[in-house]
Amino acid sequence: MIHSLFLINHTGDIFLEKHWKSVIGRSVCDYFFEAREKAVEPENVPPVLQTPHHYLISIYRGKLFFLSVIQTEVPPLFVIEFLHRVADTIQDYFGECSEGVIKDNVVTVYELLEEMLDNGFPLATESNVLKEMIRPPTILRSVVNTLTGASNVGDTLPTGQLSNVPWRRVGVKYTNNEAYFDVIEEIDAILDKSGTTVFAEIQGVIEACVRLTGMPDLTLSFMNPRLLDDVSFHPCVRFKRWESERVLSFIPPDGNFTLMNYHVSSQNLVAIPVYVKQSISFFETGPCGRLDITIGPKQTMGKTVEGLMVTIHMPKAVLSANLTATQGTYTYDLATKVLVWDIGKLNPQKLPNLKGSLTTQAGTPKPEDNPSLNIDLKIQQLAISGLKVSRLDMYGEKYKPFKGVKYLTKAGKFQIYIYMFIFLENLMSYLLFEWLQCVLKHSI
Amino acid sequence: MRNMSTAVLYNDQGGAEAAVEAGQESTPTTSSSGAAFGLFSTDFKKNEDLKEMLESNKESLKLEAMKRVVGLIAKGKNSSELFPAVVKNVASKNIELKKLVYVYLVRYAEEQQDLALLSISTFQRALKDPNQFIRASALRVLSSIRVPIIVPIMMLAIKEAAADLSPYVRKTSAHAIQKLYSLDPEQKEQLIEVIEKLLKDKSTLVAGSVVMAFEEVCPDRIDLIHKNYRKLCNLLVDVEEWGQVVIISMLTRYARTQFTSPWKEGAIFDENNDKTFYESDSEEKKEQTEAKPYIMDPDHRLLLRNTKPLLQSRNTAVVMSVAQLYWHLAPKHEVNIVTKSLVRLLRSHREVQYIVLQNIATMSIQRKGMFEPYMKSFYVRSTDATHIKTLKLEILTNLANEANISTILREFQTYVKSQDKAFAAATIQAIGRCATNISEVTDTCLNGLVLLLSNRDETVVAESVVVIKKLLQTQPTQHSEIIKHMAKLFDNITVPMARASILWLMGEYCERVPKIAPDVLRKMAKTFTAEEDIVKLQTVNLAAKLYLTNSKQTKLLTQYILNLGKYDQNYDIRDRTRFIRQLIVPNEKSGALNKYARRILLAPKPAPVLESAFKDRDRFQLGTLSHSLNVKAAGYQELSDWPAVAPDQSVRNVEVIEPVKEWAPLVGKTKKSKSEDKFYSDDEDEKEEEGSESSGSEDSSSSSSSDEESGSESEEESSEESDKTSSDSGKSSSGSEKSSSESEAEQKKKKKTKKAPLKKNKLTAGDSDSDENGNGPVAQSSSSSAESSSGSETDSEDDSDSDNIAAQKKKKSEAKSKPKVEVKSKKEVSLLDLDDFSPAPTNAPKSSVVSSSLLSDLEGLSLSNVSSTMQVTTPSFGPVKTYELLHHMTGKGLSAKYHFPRQPCLYQPSMVAVQVILTNSSDHSLEEIHIGDRSPASLNIHCFNTIERLEPEASVTVSMGIDFSDSTQAANFQLCTKEDQFSVSIQPAVGELLMPSTMTEEDFSKEQGKLLGMNETSATITMATANTSSQAIGKQVLSVANVGVVSSSQNNVHRFAGRTVSSGAVVLVSLEQKESCAALLTINTEKSVMASMLLRDLKQALAQA
Helix, strand or coil: CEEEEEEEEEEEEEEEEEECCCCCHHHHHHHHHHHHHCCCCCHHHCCCCCCCCCEEEEECCCCCEEEEEEECCCCCCHHHHHHHHHHHHHHEEEECCCCHHHHHHHHHHHHHHHEEEECCCCCCCCCHHHHHHHHCCCCCHHHHHHHHHCEEECCCCCCHHHHHCCCCCCCCCCCEEEEEEEEHHHHEEEEEECCCEEEEEEEEEEEEEEECCCCCEEEECCCCHHCCEEEEECCCHHHHHHHHCCEEEEECCCCCEEEEEECCCCCCCCCCEEEEEEEEEEEECCCEEEEEEEEEECCCCCEEEEEEEEECCCCCCCCEEEEEECHHHHHHHHECCCCEEEEEECCCCCEEEEEEEEECCCCCCCCCCCCCEEEEEEEEEEECCCCCCEEEEEECCCCCCCCEEEEEEEEEEEEEECCCEEEEHHHHHHHHHHHHHHHHHHHH | HHHHHHHHHHHHHCHHHHHHHHHHHCCCCCHHHHHHHHHHHCCCCHHHHHHHHHHHHHHHHHHHHHHHHCCCCCCCCHHHHHHHHHHHHHHHCHHHHHHHHHHHHHHHCCCHHHHHHHHHHHHHHHHHCCCCHHHHHHHHHHHHHHHHHHHHEEEEHHHHHHHCCCCCHHHHHHHHHHHHHCHHHHHHHHHHHHHHHHHHCCCHHHHHHHHHHHHHHHHHHHHHHHHHHHHHHHHHHHCCCHHHHHHHHHHHHHHHCCCCCCCCCHHHHHHHHHHHHHHHHHHHHHHHHHHHCCCCHHHHHHHHHHHHHHEEEECCHHHHHHHHHHHHCCCCHHHHHHHHHHHHHHHHHHHHHHHHHHHHHHHHHCCCCHHHHHHHHHHHCCCCCCCHHHHHHHHHHCCCCCCCCCHHHHHHHHHCCCCCHHHHHHHHHHHHHHHHHHHHHHHHHHHHHHHHHCCHHHHHEEEEEEHHHHHHHHCCCCHHHHHHHHHHHHCCCCCHHHHHHHHHHHHCCCCCCCCCHHHHHHHHHHHHHHHHHHHHHHHHHHHHHHHHHHHHHHHEEEEEEEEHHHHHCHHHHHHHHHHHHHHHHCCCCCCCHHHCCCHHHHHCCCCCCCCCCCHHHHHCCCCCCCHCCCCCCCCCCCCCCCCCCCHHHHHHHHCCCCCCCHHHHHHHHHHHHHHHHHHHHCCCCCCCHHHHHHHHHHHHHHHHCCCCCHHHHHHHHHHHHHHHHHHHHHHHHCCCCHHHHHHHHHHHHHHHHHHHHHCCCCCHHHHHHHHHHHHHHHHHHHHHHHHCCCCCCCCHHHHHHHHHHHHHHHHHHHHHHHHHHHHHHHHHHHHHHHHHHCCCCCCHHHHHHHHHHHHHHHHHHHHHHCHHHHCCHHHCCCCCCCCEEEEECCCCEEEEEEEECCCCCCCCCCCCCEEEEECCCCCCCCCEEEEEEEEEECCCCCCCCCCEECCCEEEEEEEEEEEEECCCCCEEEEEHHHHHHEEEEEECCCCEEEECCCCCCCHHHHHHHHCCHHHHEEEECCCCCCCCCCHHCCCHHHHCCCCCCEEECCEEEEEEEECCCCCCCEEEEEEEEEEEEEEEEEEECCHHHHHHHHHHHHHHHHHHC
C-alpha cells in the first residue's frame, strides 16, 4: 500500500521522510517537482501522478505537500483520505499543521507515523488510540518527565484498540461532565447578477465536544430530521437507529470530534441572508473604470450578520483601485488582483457601500473577463436550514451532564456572478477619443 | 473554538488530575524532544558525540541521543555508522527508548545485516511476553527487518502469532505475512496456509488486515473466500474503515466470479422489480417469477445490503468503494442510491473531489440519469482548481440532453468568459461536443461560437475556430455565411491551428464561397513564407483544391505557392508540394493518377467524432488507481465478466459454525439458502426498505410454491440459527458490547417465537395461550439486562416495552373471554401471514402492529360493559371524513377522493392506510391509472396496483399506504393516467397518524408518569354544552384522533391512548372535566409537536357542538 511519505514545504524542500517498506530515494520526488512547476499554483498539481516505477499521490494542506509513494494498485482515495488523516492528527496534537510545528516536534511526528501505518496499511488512526500510545506534548508533562524520567510513550495496548468502540478509551474521568454540540451550517450558493439564486445548498456539520465520565450512551434527536437530505456519520453513530427513528444514538469519543455531516438539498428553499447590489464598469477606452457595491440584509431571521467580507478577483488589467468604503476597510493586492473588503457587522439601518474608481492599464483594451465576487459571513445562533436539536439523552451513566447546543451559519462557497458593463453613456467623449486616435494615426 | 475555552474553564475548576487531562488535549507546546532537535540541527555532524551519549549509562542521555538520531532519519540524513551503538539498547527497559531503537533498526537493518542479527534474540524473547502489546510490537519489528537470513524465524513467529489469543497480535501477524512475502516470495505456499487460517478468524480487528494480505499474496485463490464470504459480509459494518475498503474491493471481484449478471434483462427487469417491491400478493408474484428467470443469489443480495449503510461513512474511501461495488454488482435500477453520497463527497478536500469527479465522469457517460438531478452540484466555481474545473465541465457535457441543454449552455457562457483561458478553451470544446450530441442545439451553439470569434482573447478565438471547423464538418449543410465570416476574421487570427483550420474549411467548401476562397489564397501567397508549418500545409491544400475547382482564377497563384513550397525548409512541406504538383498538374508521367485528383482531394471526409476523454475508462474498475490514471497500474486485478452460469453456491455454506444440527439434513438446498437470506436480513443492523423488501419478495415467491406449513417451519429454524450466530458474533467481540448483542439476540428470539405461536393459533388456542404467558417474563428480563449493560442499544428497551404491554393486554383479555379471542385471532392470522410474507424487519412498528390489530379486537370486549356506544371497535370507527384529492375539472375527468380507514396498514406497519376512491367523470375510459413520481423522493408510499381501465362513470376504491414518519408534512405524488399526470398531495390530520391502543388505568398512569415535564402539554378548554356527556366526549375525541378509549374509574376523567404509526411513540390524552363546561385537556407524548397540534384539534372539536 503506502510505501513512503515525504513532507515538502512550499519552496520545494523535503523536510521529513518516512518509509514503511524498503527505502525509496528522494529522487522520486523530482517527477513531482516537475508537475509542481508546470501547475503554477500549488492547488493545481494533479493529486495522482505516474512515474516510471512508482505512483505519487499527494495532498496539499496548510502550505505543505504530503507526498506518498505507491508501488502497486490501491484506491487513490484510500491514500488521500489517509494523508488527510495524518494532517488532521498533527493538527489535533499540536494545534496546527505547519512546517514549523512539524519540525519542532519531529520525533513525536515520526513516532506517530510509525504507529499509524504498519507495512503501509493503516494500523491506528483513531486519535483516541494514538493519544494513549503517544501522548501529546504539554508543558506540564515535559516538566514531569524531566523530573521523573517518565516518557511520552505508553507501554500497554490502548484500550480502544481491542474494544468494539475503538474511538473511546476506557476509564475516562471528569469532575465536570459536559457535552456541547455546535451545529455549523455553510451556505453554498451561486447568485446571478440580478440576485436570483442559480444554485444554493446547505452543508452542515455537527461538531461535538464531549467530556463525560465512563461509557455514556447518548441519544441526540432533532425537531425536524426530515430536513436532512444526506448524512455521513462518525463511526460511533448507529446506522440502525438513524434509519428507523432518525435519532443519533452513539457512544461518543472522548473530546472533540465531528459527529455528523449533513446536506440540505437545493430542493428545499435556501434562505439567502444578504443581497448585493453591484456594478463594475469600464469605459470602452480610457484608463479607468468604476465600482459600486452595496450590501444589505435579506433573510437573516432577525439575527445580525457578522464577519462580512467581500472578495473580488479583478480582471488582470486592473492596476489599482481608489475606493471609499462607508464601513470597514478594503485592500487591493496588486500582484494577485484581489480586492478584499472587510466589512464586519452588517448594520441594516446604514448599508455598507464601497465606491470609487479603478485604474486599468493604459492602452490595453477593456477587460473582457468577468470578475467573481465571493462573500464571507457569519450569523451566530442560527442554523439557516432551520434544523433544531430537540433533546439530548444520556444512558448508561448516573450523573447529570451539562449540555449545550450552539448554532452558527457561515457562508461557504458563496459566489455572485458579476457582469460588467462597458459604458457607452459617455458616448461623446468616447467618439472624441476615437477621432483623436484616427487623426493621430493618419498624421504620422 | 469551544474546546479551548472549555479546557480553560476546566482547568479552573477541576482538580490536578483533570488539569492533566485538559492540558494534554489542547495546549500546543514545544516538547523537550522538539527543543533538543532544534538545538541539534545546527551541529548535526557531531555523530561522535551521539555515540558517546548512546554508550553512557544514563537513560536520559541515551533517550536524548536516540531522539536526535530519529530526527536525522526523519530528515533523510544518513546515520548508519551509529548502528552498533544503537543496537545495544534494543533490550532497554525504557519503553520510549526501545521504540526509538526499533525505528532505527527497521530503517537500517537491511544495510547492516550482520549487526542486525544481534537484536533478533531480544525479539524472540519478546514474542513470548505476557503483554500482548509487547508481543505485537516485537513481531512488527522482527518482520520489518528486511534480512533474508531470518526468514525461517519470521515464518515461525508468524505461525505462532496467527494462533495467538489476542486479536491484536493476530492482526499484526496478518501484516507480517505481507512483509515476509515481499522479502521472500518463495514462502508463498506456507503463507497461504496462514492466510487461510486467519481468514477464518471471527474478529473484526483481523478481518481487514488478513484480506489485505490475501490481496497481496494470493489474490487469485478465490476458493479461500467461499467459506468466509458470509462472515465477511456480516462483519463488514464493524470492521475498521481501512479494512472495509480492502474487503469491499475484494468482495467486488469475488462477486463478479460467483454470481450471474443482474443486468441481463435490462429495462424489462427494472420494471418488474419495481413492482415486486410492493407486491404482497403471492399470486401475482408467482407469475412474475415465471416470466423472469433471473433470481438474485441471496449471497449477492447479502453483499449489497450489508454494504449499503457504509455509504454514510465519514471515510471517503469507504463511500467510494461502496459506490463502485454497486456500480459493478447491483441491478441497474439500484445503482442510483450511491449518487447522493458521491455528490456529498464533492464537498470534501480538493484531492478527494478530483478522484470522485473522475469516477462520476466515467459513470455519467453510461448513466446520465444517475447524476442529472444533481447537475447543479457540478457547476464550476471560480475558486476551483483547474483540473477540477475541467472534470466538472466534462461531467456537465456528459449530462447534457435536450431538456437541460439550455441551462447548461447558459452556464457555459459564463465559463467562456472565465479568466482562466485554458478553462475557457475547454469550455468551447465542450460546447462543440454538446452541439454534435444534441442536434436540436447545433445551430444555436454554432451561432454562439461564431459570436466568440470576435472575442478579444486569442486562445478563445482559436479554439472556437477549431470547434466550428469540426462542427461544420459534421453538418455539411449550408453554412457559407459562417465560412465567410471566418474568412473575414482570418487576418486577425494569429494562432496557427486556427488559421490552418480556416484554410482547410475554405478549401473543403470552396465551391460554396467561390469569390472569397481565391482571395484568401491570394493573401496567403503574400504571407506564405512567414507562416507556421501547419498553416503552410493547409495553404498548399487550399491551393490544390482551388486549382481543381476554379483553375481559371487561381492557376497562377497555385503555381506560385507550389514554387514557394518546393524550396521550403521543412521537408514535409517540400514533399507535400511535390506530391500535389504531380497530382493536379497534368503531365505525361502522372497521367493515371491525375484523373483521380479531384476524387482524391475533394472526396467527402468522415466527420470527426467529438467524444468524451473518459469514454474508454470503464474498462477499469472504478475507484482504482488504474482508473484514475487511465493506465493499467502494477498489481491491478481485472474485474472478470459475469459467469454465464453461476458456480455452485453451496460452496459458501459453512458447516463449521453449526451448532444447530437438526435442520441441515431436513431442509433442501434451496430452502436453506432462502432461510439464510432471511436470517441475515434480520440479523443485520440495517433495514432499508429496498433491500429487505425485494429479498422478501424473492422469499415469498419461492415459498409460495411450498405449502404454508413448511414455510413457517423454515422460518422458525432460521430464527433459531440467527440467534446462534448473532450470539456467536457477540462472543467474538469483547467487553460491554457482548452483553448487549446477546440481549439483542434474545430479543430476536423472543420476537420470532412470538411470531410463530401466532401462527399456531390456528391450530390450538391453548398452545398460544401458554406461549404468550411465557413470553412476558422473557421480555422483561431481557429489557432489564439491556438497561444494565452499559453499551446497550436503547431501542431494545422500547421494543421490549411494547411487547410487554402487548403481552399483558393479551393476558388480560384472554382472561376475560377466551372463546371470543380465539375467533378473532383466527381472523387476524391471515392478516399476519400476509405481513410475514413481506418481512420488513422494522423492530418497533412490527410488534406494535401485532398488538394493535389484536387489541383493536380485544378492545371492544373490554369496553363492552363500560359504554355501549363504544362497542364498535375503533379502527372502523368513524364519521369518516372524506377529502378531495383531485377534482374532476383539474383531473381531466378523473376525480379522486380519499379518507383514512383507520385500519392498520397491511403493507407495512409504519404506514398509514389511505383509501382512495377514483371516479371517472369523463366520457371516455381512462387507462393505466397509477402513481408516478413522489416528493420528497424519500417518501415511502405503497402504491396501489395500476388500474388498467376505468370506464366512464365508474369508480373504484383502492388502498394505499403512506409512511408519514409521524409528521403532518404533506405527501406529494403524481397520479398518472396513460396520457396525463396530476400532482396531488395528501396531508394527514395529526389524529390520523395514530393507532389506538388499550391499556388499563394503572398502565395509563404509569405511562403518564414517564412522560412528564417537557412531554406534557395541557390546556384548559371550554366545551360546548352538547359535548359534556361522556359519550359525546368520546365521540368527538375519536372523530379527531384514532385513539383507543381507556376505561376510567372516575366519571369526570376520560382517558384515551394511542401510538404513533411510524415510531410507535405513546400518545396519551386525558380530559378532566371541571365544573360546567370547562375541562383540563392533557396530552402526554414524546412528540411535542404532535401534542400541540393534537391539542389544537381536540380543542376545536370539543368546542363545537
